[in-house]
Amino acid sequence: MGSGTWILALLVLQSVFDGIYGLEQEVNHRTERISGSAGDVLEDDPVGRLKVFVYELPSKYNKKILHKDPRCLNHMFAAEIYMNRFLLSSPVRTLNPEEADWFYAPVYTTCDLTPNGLPLPFKSPRMMRSAIELISTNWPYWNRTEGADHFFVVPHDFGACFHYQEEKAIERGILHLLKRATLVQTFGQRNHVCLKDGSITIPPYAPPQKMQTHLIPPDTPRSIFVYFRGLFYDVGNDPEGGYYARGARASVWENFKNNPLFDISTDHPTTYYEDMQRAVFCLCPLGWAPWSPRLVEAVVFGCIPVVIADDIVLPFADAIPWEEIGVFVAEEDVPKLDTILTSIPIEVILRKQRLLANPSMKQAMLFPQPAQPGDAFHQILNGLARKLPHDEGVYLKPGQKILNWTAGPVGDLKPW
Numbered sequence: 001m002g003s004g005t006w007i008l009a010l011l012v013l014q015s016v017f018d019g020i021y022g023l024e025q026e027v028n029h030r031t032e033r034i035s036g037s038a039g040d041v042l043e044d045d046p047v048g049r050l051k052v053f054v055y056e057l058p059s060k061y062n063k064k065i066l067h068k069d070p071r072c073l074n075h076m077f078a079a080e081i082y083m084n085r086f087l088l089s090s091p092v093r094t095l096n097p098e099e100a101d102w103f104y105a106p107v108y109t110t111c112d113l114t115p116n117g118l119p120l121p122f123k124s125p126r127m128m129r130s131a132i133e134l135i136s137t138n139w140p141y142w143n144r145t146e147g148a149d150h151f152f153v154v155p156h157d158f159g160a161c162f163h164y165q166e167e168k169a170i171e172r173g174i175l176h177l178l179k180r181a182t183l184v185q186t187f188g189q190r191n192h193v194c195l196k197d198g199s200i201t202i203p204p205y206a207p208p209q210k211m212q213t214h215l216i217p218p219d220t221p222r223s224i225f226v227y228f229r230g231l232f233y234d235v236g237n238d239p240e241g242g243y244y245a246r247g248a249r250a251s252v253w254e255n256f257k258n259n260p261l262f263d264i265s266t267d268h269p270t271t272y273y274e275d276m277q278r279a280v281f282c283l284c285p286l287g288w289a290p291w292s293p294r295l296v297e298a299v300v301f302g303c304i305p306v307v308i309a310d311d312i313v314l315p316f317a318d319a320i321p322w323e324e325i326g327v328f329v330a331e332e333d334v335p336k337l338d339t340i341l342t343s344i345p346i347e348v349i350l351r352k353q354r355l356l357a358n359p360s361m362k363q364a365m366l367f368p369q370p371a372q373p374g375d376a377f378h379q380i381l382n383g384l385a386r387k388l389p390h391d392e393g394v395y396l397k398p399g400q401k402i403l404n405w406t407a408g409p410v411g412d413l414k415p416w
């Protein structure tokens, strides 16, 4: 890029900022309601619309595992734990399985962390299979539908494919015994074997209290144009950067490391959350796993998420108008990111900021303790309620079997 272009870019930026500040006076923290069905859906109250039966499983499937490693409560996949706690005291819970619309088995399959805190999904398939064996022998409900009125929270990198490497995950496919169940997962990518139809894509867990303590006054000027902190290269696994994040992050770094509009670095500063509140755009590129808490942070801090992840399925996409809130940049267009972002009209930026300022948007991204109306727990229930009533076809005829209990890798069949 020649220096002429730089000056032009800076002038554009200057006018964007002038425009934002000028108009901001006028708008003065006005938020914008989401028009149409989307906003209404976000504010739905699931109570009275569905009843969930929670299986009582031996503590080795949940409590004991957590007891061994309490770090699981702060991990980005902690939703599996908080969802269980939420359901146990939720008014949608029923103790009478005969009247239940949905059945839920609390199995903490991601709570097996390395010393560095990375989840190892190697035992997950056996653990899940063991839990399903148990519920199908002790209660009559699994066999009625072979799981079609059951849901499971599987927030691994590639959901119920239970592997953190994509090729291996694809090779494994979704655990066969979960083929008929509804999966609640963070993984979301269109046309991918690890995302089956009817799944509910949820945000990863980001600690709500911790984020709360970093809030700065909402009228603080957004003086950073583009913000990103994270890896550009995975030096250990992919030093060339061609495979990691499909090359998108490497491209962000190579093209914009010296661009004054881009505040990007691998250093994770203590002011990370504050910086996001000072930025207009926050980059949300895919990583090894397609999603990370970055999107949640951007929404909570009112920074327009710039999603660089082709074919991504965003959390609660049937309730949140992501296209209106965020900016979507194709992976191959990363070299043009500066032009793309500087040519977004100020009115469009302001509208996105007003939508982001809508509390229902932030609420839907979080798993607060205790739960609050409209939060991610409630959005999951809303998603489950929208699937009711179950199609008559999910109930099997006497003697009818669809699932094959011996399908899948032999290693998965070993008892857990």
Ligand SMILES: *[C@@H]1O[C@H](CO)[C@@H](O)[C@H](O)[C@H]1NC(C)=O
Pocket (backbone or CB within 6 Å): 136, 137, 138, 139, 140, 143
């Ligand atoms: C459900 O089916 C499995 C396998 O077909 C069988 O072993 C089990 O006993 C059945 N469960 C009940 C509660 O009848």
Ligand SMILES: *[C@@H]1O[C@H](CO)[C@@H](O)[C@H](O)[C@H]1NC(C)=O
Pocket (backbone or CB within 6 Å): 404, 405, 406, 407, 408
């Ligand atoms: C079940 O899966 C196993 C392993 O893939 C296969 O050998 C067997 O033929 C399958 N059974 C049926 C009934 O399809």
